[in-house]
Amino acid sequence: MNDDTETPRRHGGNGIGPERLLHHYRVMLLIRAFEETAIRAQKNGQVPGPIHPSIGQEAVASGICGNLRRDDVLLSTHRGHGHTIAKGADPAVMLRELLGREGGNSNGKGGSMHIADFSVGMLGANGVVGANIVIAAGAANAIRLKGDERIVVCIFGDGAVNRGPFLEGLNWARIYDLPVLFVCEDNSYSSTTVTANMTGGPGPGARAGALGLPVTELDGNDVESLDRATRDIAATIRSGGGPHFMHVHTYRLAGHTAADPATYRDRAEVEARWRREPIARCAARLIEEGVNETTLAAIRRETETAMAEMYEKALAAPPPPQRRAFEDVQDIGDPRQEAF
Amino acid sequence: METMSYLEAGRAALSDEMSADPDVWALGEDLGRGGVFGQYRGLAEEFGPERIMDTPISEACIMGAAVGAAMMGTRPVVEMRFSDFALCAIDELVNQAAKARYMFGGQTRVPLVVREPMGMWRSSAAQHSQSLEAWYAHIPGLVVTAPATPEDNYRLLRAAIRADDPVVHLEHKDLWPVEGALERTVTPPGAEEFGRARIARQGGDLSIITWSAMLYRCLEAAEALAAEGIQAEIIDLRTLWPWDKATVLESTARTGRCLIVHEAVAVGGFGGEIAATVQEKVFSSLKGPVRRLGAPRVPISYAPPLEDMVRVGTEQIITTAREMMHAK
Ligand SMILES: Cc1ncc(C[n+]2csc(CCOP(=O)(O)OP(=O)(O)O)c2C)c(N)n1
Numbered sequence: 001m002n003d004d005t006e007t008p009r010r011h012g013g014n015g016i017g018p019e020r021l022l023h024h025y026r027v028m029l030l031i032r033a034f035e036e037t038a039i040r041a042q043k044n045g046q047v048p049g050p051i052h053p054s055i056g057q058e059a060v061a062s063g064i065c066g067n068l069r070r071d072d073v074l075l076s077t078h079r080g081h082g083h084t085i086a087k088g089a090d091p092a093v094m095l096r097e098l099l100g101r102e103g104g105n106s107n108g109k110g111g112s113m114h115i116a117d118f119s120v121g122m123l124g125a126n127g128v129v130g131a132n133i134v135i136a137a138g139a140a141n142a143i144r145l146k147g148d149e150r151i152v153v154c155i156f157g158d159g160a161v162n163r164g165p166f167l168e169g170l171n172w173a174r175i176y177d178l179p180v181l182f183v184c185e186d187n188s189y190s191s192t193t194v195t196a197n198m199t200g201g202p203g204p205g206a207r208a209g210a211l212g213l214p215v216t217e218l219d220g221n222d223v224e225s226l227d228r229a230t231r232d233i234a235a236t237i238r239s240g241g242g243p244h245f246m247h248v249h250t251y252r253l254a255g256h257t258a259a260d261p262a263t264y265r266d267r268a269e270v271e272a273r274w275r276r277e278p279i280a281r282c283a284a285r286l287i288e289e290g291v292n293e294t295t296l297a298a299i300r301r302e303t304e305t306a307m308a309e310m311y312e313k314a315l316a317a318p319p320p321p322q323r324r325a326f327e328d329v330q331d332i333g334d335p336r337q338e339a340f
Numbered sequence: 341m342e343t344m345s346y347l348e349a350g351r352a353a354l355s356d357e358m359s360a361d362p363d364v365w366a367l368g369e370d371l372g373r374g375g376v377f378g379q380y381r382g383l384a385e386e387f388g389p390e391r392i393m394d395t396p397i398s399e400a401c402i403m404g405a406a407v408g409a410a411m412m413g414t415r416p417v418v419e420m421r422f423s424d425f426a427l428c429a430i431d432e433l434v435n436q437a438a439k440a441r442y443m444f445g446g447q448t449r450v451p452l453v454v455r456e457p458m459g460m461w462r463s464s465a466a467q468h469s470q471s472l473e474a475w476y477a478h479i480p481g482l483v484v485t486a487p488a489t490p491e492d493n494y495r496l497l498r499a500a501i502r503a504d505d506p507v508v509h510l511e512h513k514d515l516w517p518v519e520g521a522l523e524r525t526v527t528p529p530g531a532e533e534f535g536r537a538r539i540a541r542q543g544g545d546l547s548i549i550t551w552s553a554m555l556y557r558c559l560e561a562a563e564a565l566a567a568e569g570i571q572a573e574i575i576d577l578r579t580l581w582p583w584d585k586a587t588v589l590e591s592t593a594r595t596g597r598c599l600i601v602h603e604a605v606a607v608g609g610f611g612g613e614i615a616a617t618v619q620e621k622v623f624s625s626l627k628g629p630v631r632r633l634g635a636p637r638v639p640i641s642y643a644p645p646l647e648d649m650v651r652v653g654t655e656q657i658i659t660t661a662r663e664m665m666h667a668k
C-alpha cells in the first residue's frame with residue numbers, strides 16, 4: 001500500500017475502477033454480439049438492406065455514451081448500432097428493425113442506416129455523411145431555448161470532416177456557445193478510401209481548433225481513457241462551457257458494410273489492429289484490477305445467450321402490415337387521403 | 341379588418357405566432373436588422389435575439405439546425421433569403437426534414453417552416469429569380485404554400501407555423517408591396533387553410549388555374565377578355581401540396597376549358613401535374629386540349645428586355661384564352 005505509482009491506478013486516480021470497467025465490458029460485448037448477429041443474419045438472407053458493423057469501435061460507443069444521461073441527445077451515423085445500444089436502446093427492438101419487422105424501432109421503416117430510439121434520446125443515425133452535425137447544432141439551440149441542462153453528442157466518421165456541414169455546424173456551435181460534444185470517430189477509412197489521402201492539412205482536430213473549439217485527442221480503443229475524458233468534458237459542457245471536439249482513433253476491423261470483404265487493405269494491417277481491439281484490452285485491465293477470468297467468461301456467456309434469444313424472437317416477429325408504407329408521411333396532404 | 345402589404349402580413353403572422361407560442365422562433369441571415377426585405381423589422385426588438393436569431397451565411401446549418409430544433413419540440417421558422425439559396429440546404433430539407441418522421445417510424449415530427457422569397461424581381465438574374473415550387477411538390481413529406489395576397493400570406497404562414505409538418509412557404513418578392521385587407525384573427529388559421537383554392541374571379545367560359553404573382557396577370561387578362569365577352573374563371577390555388585383538386589375539377593368540368601398559368605419553367609412544372617389530373621378526371625367534359633403557360637426552359641436574364649422574354653405576360657394569357665375559345 002506504500003507503492004505510490006500503483007495505488008492511484010487501481011482506485012480512481014487514472015483508472016475508473018473495476019465496477020465501471022465491468023459496465024463497459026458488458027456494453028462492448030453486447031455491441032460486438034449484436035454486430036456479429038446482424039452480420040450472420042444478413043448472410044442468412046434475413047437482413048434486406050445494408051449494414052455497417054462497428055466491430056472494433058465498441059469502446060467509443062460505450063466510453064462516450066456511458067457518460068450521458070437518458071435525456072441527453074445523441075446523433076449518430078450509418079455505423080450507429082453501437083452508439084444506439086450504448087445510449088440505452090433495446091437491442092432486441094433494434095434487431096427487429098434490421099430484419100425489417102413490426103416492433104422494430106421504426107416498425108421496419110428505417111432499418112440499420114436510420115436506426116433511432118427517441119425514448120432514450122437517440123435522435124437518429126443518418127444515411128447522409130456529415131448531415132447529423134448541423135442537426136446536432138440545432139438540437140442544442142432547442143435545449144438553449146427551452147433552458148434545459150441537457151447536452152448533445154454528435155458522432156461522425158473521419159470521412160465527414162471533408163463535407164461542408166462540418167465547417168458550418170462546428171462554427172455554429174462555437175458562435176452560439178452551444179452544449180455539443182462533437183466526436184470524430186476516426187477508423188482510418190471512409191468506405192474503401194484511406195481517409196488521410198483525402199484530407200488536407202493536419203486533420204480533424206486542427207480544423208476544429210481553428211474554429212475555436214477545444215480539442216481532445218484520444219485512443220479510441222481505450223475505454224478507460226474515453227470514459228474519464230468524457231465524464232469531465234460532458235460536465236463542462238453541461239455547466240455552460242460551450243462545445244468541445246473529440247478526435248478518437250479507432251479502427252474498423254470489419255468491412256465497410258457486412259458485404260464488403262475489404263480486400264483493398266493488407267491482412268497484416270488488420271491483424272495488427274486486432275491485437276489492439278478494445279474488448280480484449282478492457283478484459284486485460286479487469287484482470288489487472290483483480291476481476292477473475294471466470295467472471296469475465298460468465299459475462300460473455302450471458303451476453304451470447306441473451307443475443308441468441310433476441311435473434312430467435314426477432315425472426316418470429318411479423319413483417320409490418322402494408323398500410324405502414326402510407327403512415328407517418330405528413331398530416332397535411334396525408335397520402336392516406338391522396339397519394340397521387 | 342386592416343390593410344396591410346404582403347410583406348407586413350408575413351411579419352404580422354410571425355409576430356402573432358411568436359406571441360402565442362414561446363416555442364416559435366426564427367433563424368436566418370440578417371434577421372436582427374429586419375431581414376433583407378424588412379420582413380422581420382422590429383421583431384428582434386420585440387422577441388429578443390434568441391428567438392429572432394441572426395445566423396452566419398450557412399444555409400445547410402440554418403436548415404439542418406432547424407431540423408434538429410424541430411425534432412426537439414420547438415417550431416423554427418427558417419428564412420432562406422432567396423429561394424435560390426435553399427439549394428445550399430437541399431439535403432437538410434429533402435433528405436432530413438421531409439424524411440425524419442417517416443424513416444423513424446413516427447417517433448418524431450419536424451414542425452418547421454421554410455420561408456423562401458421566390459420569383460422574378462427587378463433584374464435579379466439567373467441565381468435570384470427562380471420559381472422551384474414543382475421540386476418541393478414532388479417531395480413526399482413536404483407541404484408547399486404559395487400565397488398571392490396579403491391575407492393569404494398571413495393566414496398560410498400562421499397555419500404553416502402551427503402545422504406539425506415541414507412547410508415550404510414561397511413568398512413572391514414582387515408581391516412585397518401589394519396591399520390588401522386582412523383580419524388578424526384571435527382564432528388562428530389552421531389545417532383547413534391547406535388544399536383550399538380561392539376562386540378569385542368567377543366566369544363560365546374557361547378556367548384559369550394559377551398561383552402566386554401570376555394571379556395578377558391572370559386577373560388583368562380576365563378583365564380584357566371580359567371586354568370581348570369571354571368570362572374567365574380565375575382559380576388561385578394558394579397551396580400546391582396539397583392542392584385543391586375538387587375546386588379545379590369542378591370548375592374545368594363546368595367551363596370545359598382549362599388553362600394553367602405559372603411563372604416557373606413550363607417543362608416539368610406543376611402545371612403539367614394539373615393538366616394530367618384534369619384530363620384523367622374530366623376528359624369527357626373538355627371542349628379542347630388543356631393548355632399551360634410557363635417560362636421557356638432558359639435561365640432568367642439580367643437585362644430587362646431579355647428578362648421579359650421568359651416572363652409570362654398578360655398578352656400571352658389573353659391570346660391563349662382566345663385561341664382556346666375559338667378552337668374547333
Ligand atoms: C453525403 C454522402 N456521400 C457519400 C455517402 C456514401 N458513404 C456512406 S458511408 C461512407 C464512408 C464514410 O466514412 P466515414 O465518415 O469515415 O465513416 P465510417 O464509414 O468510416 O464509419 C460513404 C462515402 C453518403 N452516405 N453520404
Ligand SMILES: [Mg+2]
Nearest residue numbers: 157158189190
Ligand atoms: Mg471512417
